[in-house]
Every structure is written in structure tokens, then in C-alpha cells.
Amino acid sequence: MCIDMDAYFASVEQQANPRLRGKPIAVIGSGGRTVITTRSYEARRYGVKTGMNIYEAKKLCPQIILVVGNNEKYTYTCKELSKIYFKFTPEVEIYSIDEAFLDITTTHHLFGGPDDIGHSIKKEIKRQFGINCTVGIAPNILMAKLVSDLAKPDGFRWIKPEDVQGLLKELPVKEMWGIGSRISERLERLGIRTCSELGNAPVSLLRNKFGIIGETLKQMGQGICSRPLISDAGDPKSIGHSMTFSKDLSAKDTIKAQVLKLSALVGRRARRHGFTGRKISLTIRYPDFETFSKGTTLPEFTNITHEIYHAVLRILSTIKLKDKIRLLGVSLSHLMKENKDQLTLFSDRAKERSLLQAVDTINDKYGDFTITWGSYLENMERPTVISPAWRPSGIRNIAIKN
Ligand SMILES: [Mg+2]
Structure with missing residues (x-):
């Protein structure tokens, strides 16, 4: 699906x-010595062009109102628009400031x-921003862009x-996206006028006339396009979890238990997304809000x-805590x-992997921390996530001894 705003800057x-x-x-x-960047559809009727x-513009349309562009306004709106798209699919490519x-x-x-979907997005954009857009839907990006161009405006x-x-x-x-007037003129000289020709x-x-392209x-010309969509969700730069505690932590075992819990959350998220x-x-954050990070x-x-857990413990062992702990965070970066093949080259890791896989599968099915580590359970007050395994008497657990 191609979504192209109509006269975007002018509409905003x-x-x-x-x-x-x-x-x-x-x-x-x-x-x-500025020129017209975008003109409203009302100005287009007078022949005003980008x-x-x-x-020249004033000669064609004396009453035209000129507005100095404000890039911040347009980029902000572009970001807000993308929030609508992400409600319908995680695969979104913001191709330009007014096309996605x-x-x-x-x-x-x-x-x-x-x-x-197409009509919902159009309606939502109109409702939230008051601007019109054109939606093109097709089997690939090239054709989606083409039909959206053909359906403009508000199409x-x-x-x-x-x-x-x-x-x-x-x-x-x-008319085809990517074929400019220069290429189309050269094609015409070869007797090629239409896409099917x-x-x-x-x-x-x-190949002889245009080389590699x-x-x-x-x-x-056949409407074939293998260009994939380059998703803007992109790869995350780090995967992290942090927790602020209702009661500041001081006992070493409790701190270690929370570090294990955070390491488990980070590891699980990394595995789930294949990183x-x-x-x-x-x-670490102290009660006075002093906050610092240390990495390895x-x-x-x-x-x-x-x-992950043992690496964090090694970091922790190098820190002399000056106070109780208000917040703990663990993150994994340099992703x-x-x-998977590389990881299983090491046989001890292969064992750990299959164990984690089993734990992940069960937790995916029955809820977070249905299966967890004994050292965490011993030092835990109550579950932070209500899972189907939760009971007033504590989590129904099958602990794996570490
Ligand atoms: Mg546009």
C-alpha cells in the first residue's frame, strides 16, 4: 500500500x-530568490506549478497567499502520521516526508x-489532521506507487x-515511477511509448541502450518489482529492562534476584526477536536519584x-554501593x-539453549515466570506480572535448579 499526502506542505x-x-x-x-515548493489544489487551478x-505565480494568480515553509511542522506531522500506519502493520517504510x-x-x-485498511487510514488521517491523501494498493511497491499517482487527489x-x-x-x-522525461524520450526514439511496449x-x-538498468x-514495463519494503521499525540498538522498586533494595541476595529477573527478561526478549x-x-539509581550505568x-x-546475568554480577562486584537501590536496569547492546548455527558450535551453550527454548515455550504458553530460577523465587516478594500461574499463595512453580 502506498499512502501519498495530497499537496502535503500546503495542506498542513x-x-x-x-x-x-x-x-x-x-x-x-x-x-x-525562492521558488514554489508546494501549492494548494486551489492554486493549481490557476496553473501555478512547483x-x-x-x-510567475503571482502573474497567474494575483490573490495567491505565500507561506514560508516550516520544516519542523512537516516532520512532526510526518511522525504523527506514521503512528496511524503502525496500527495496521509493523512493516512501514516512510519513503519521503509525504509518502509511505x-x-x-x-x-x-x-x-x-x-x-x-485503506479507507480506515484515509479516514483517520482526515479526522486527526484534516488533510487528504491518496491510497494505492497493488501486488508490489512499484504498482502501488503508480496507482496512487493515477488516483490523485483524495483518491x-x-x-x-x-x-x-x-x-x-x-x-x-x-507515468511509471522512476522513469523520468529523459529516459522516456530516449525510449520513444526506440519506438517504445507504452509500458507494455x-x-x-x-x-x-x-541493455544495449541503457546498460545495467x-x-x-x-x-x-511488465509491472514487476522485487524491491522489498525497507521497514522503519528497523533493528533496535539495545534491548533493556529496568525496574523501580516500591521499597529500596539493600540486601545483596534481593539485588541479585532482581538482576536475575531483569537478565531473564532481556534474554527472553532478545531470543524472541532473534538478536x-x-x-x-x-x-543503578539511588534513592536521591543519582543514576549511573556501567558496562562490559x-x-x-x-x-x-x-x-547476561553473570556479566551483570561481575559489573556489580566492581561497584561499591553508597546507598540502597531505587532502580535497577539491565541492557544488552552491540546487537x-x-x-543459531554459530551458537550451537559450543556444546555447553547448545544445552543451555535448548533449556531456554523449553522454558520460553512454556512461559509463552502459560505466562511470564511460570518457570523461573529458584534463586529468584526465594528472594521474590510477589509476582509483578499476573500470569495464569499466579496463586494467592505465590506462583505455582516448577523451579529449575541452577
Ligand atoms: Mg504527495
Whole structure:
């Protein structure tokens, strides 16, 4: 799905200042020799175009209102818009300040299908921000972008795989995203005018004339695009957990138990998302809010609870605590994607891994800390997460002896 805001900067300005609504306006830069960056649809009716200077614009539309652009406003709105997208799928690529791609392949059924998602997003953007956008839905990014361009403004178009060829049949090549006027002129000289002519052109001819992109051009003509969506959720830089305690901690065993609990949470999250890390950090906050962190780098990447735990204990042993502890935090950073083969090269780690896998599977099914370490349970006051294993008398537990 491609979501493209209509006249984005101008729309944001019209929403920010009601007096600009319904009027021909243009957003310009702040410099002296500035040009039109975006113009409202009202200004487009007068023929005002992007890239025109102010005098040309005023000649066409004397009543045009010029607004100096405010990038902060546009980037802020862009970020707020992305929050709407993430409600429908974790696979979101903010392609530019006013365009985003969403992969809804695995989530659309949860929201009533592509049609419903598209209209829900359009409606939500209109409701929250008052601005119009155009939604294009297609089997790939290239076609989604194309149909959103064709459906502008305030449009909606969903093209199914079986209709792609029909659409491309008479479509001029320059309509295709990524084919500018220079390439389209050169194609025309070769007698290639429409997308389907491009798709049917011999690859040798295209390679000969356009070099390495010849093949890509042919595929574009066929509506084929293998560019994956580059998700902005991205990889996390660190995985961490911290806890503020209702009663400041002083007993060594209690501190160690909480460190184990935090290490278990960090390890589990890293395993769940398939990450390993090499740097372990401990954060401590005293009752007077003095806070500090100390880290250590391990020789090997890990996401094994006990390796994290022991690393934190080593850090802890180098710290002379000056007071009770109000907050503890454990984090894993210097992350990389997990390589399971590498981890199992070491047989003792293989054993630990399969143990953790079993524990994770059970905890996933019955709730956090259904199975946990004995040393943690002995020093725990009460569960912080109500799991199905919770009983008034304490967690029903099957402890693994460490
Ligand atoms: Mg746009």
C-alpha cells in the first residue's frame, strides 16, 4: 500500500491556519530568490506549478497567499502520521516526508481486507489532521506507487494482479515511477511509448541502450518489482529492562534476584526477536536519584540469560554501593541478528539453549515466570506480572535448579 499526502506542505499549512483553507496558497522557502515548493489544489487551478518563481505565480494568480515553509511542522506531522500506519502493520517504510509504503500482506485480514485498511487510514488521517491523501494498493511497491499517482487527489485505487497487464497496456512509460522525461524520450526514439511496449521490448536492445538498468526497465514495463519494503521499525540498538522498586533494595541476595529477573527478561526478549548482543550494561539509581550505568563487553555474542546475568554480577562486584537501590536496569547492546548455527558450535551453550527454548515455550504458553530460577523465587516478594500461574499463595512453580 502506498499512502501519498495530497499537496502535503500546503495542506498542513491550511490546517494550521483556518484562514488559508479553501484558498490558493503556495509554500515557499525563506530565502530571497525562492521558488514554489508546494501549492494548494486551489492554486493549481490557476496553473501555478512547483518550481515556479513568485512573480510567475503571482502573474497567474494575483490573490495567491505565500507561506514560508516550516520544516519542523512537516516532520512532526510526518511522525504523527506514521503512528496511524503502525496500527495496521509493523512493516512501514516512510519513503519521503509525504509518502509511505505499508506491507499489509500478513495483517490485512485482521482489519477486514485491503479495502477496509485503506479507507480506515484515509479516514483517520482526515479526522486527526484534516488533510487528504491518496491510497494505492497493488501486488508490489512499484504498482502501488503508480496507482496512487493515477488516483490523485483524495483518491483510492486497488489494483489486483490480474488487472496489472490491462492497466499497463496503454499507459505511457513516463507515468511509471522512476522513469523520468529523459529516459522516456530516449525510449520513444526506440519506438517504445507504452509500458507494455517496454515490457515486450527485447532485453538485448534495452541493455544495449541503457546498460545495467535495461533489464529493470523491461521488468518495470511488465509491472514487476522485487524491491522489498525497507521497514522503519528497523533493528533496535539495545534491548533493556529496568525496574523501580516500591521499597529500596539493600540486601545483596534481593539485588541479585532482581538482576536475575531483569537478565531473564532481556534474554527472553532478545531470543524472541532473534538478536544477540555483546555489551551488557547495568544501571543503578539511588534513592536521591543519582543514576549511573556501567558496562562490559563479552568475548562472544549472547542472548543466554545466565551469561547476561553473570556479566551483570561481575559489573556489580566492581561497584561499591553508597546507598540502597531505587532502580535497577539491565541492557544488552552491540546487537546483531542471531546466527543459531554459530551458537550451537559450543556444546555447553547448545544445552543451555535448548533449556531456554523449553522454558520460553512454556512461559509463552502459560505466562511470564511460570518457570523461573529458584534463586529468584526465594528472594521474590510477589509476582509483578499476573500470569495464569499466579496463586494467592505465590506462583505455582516448577523451579529449575541452577
Ligand atoms: Mg504527495
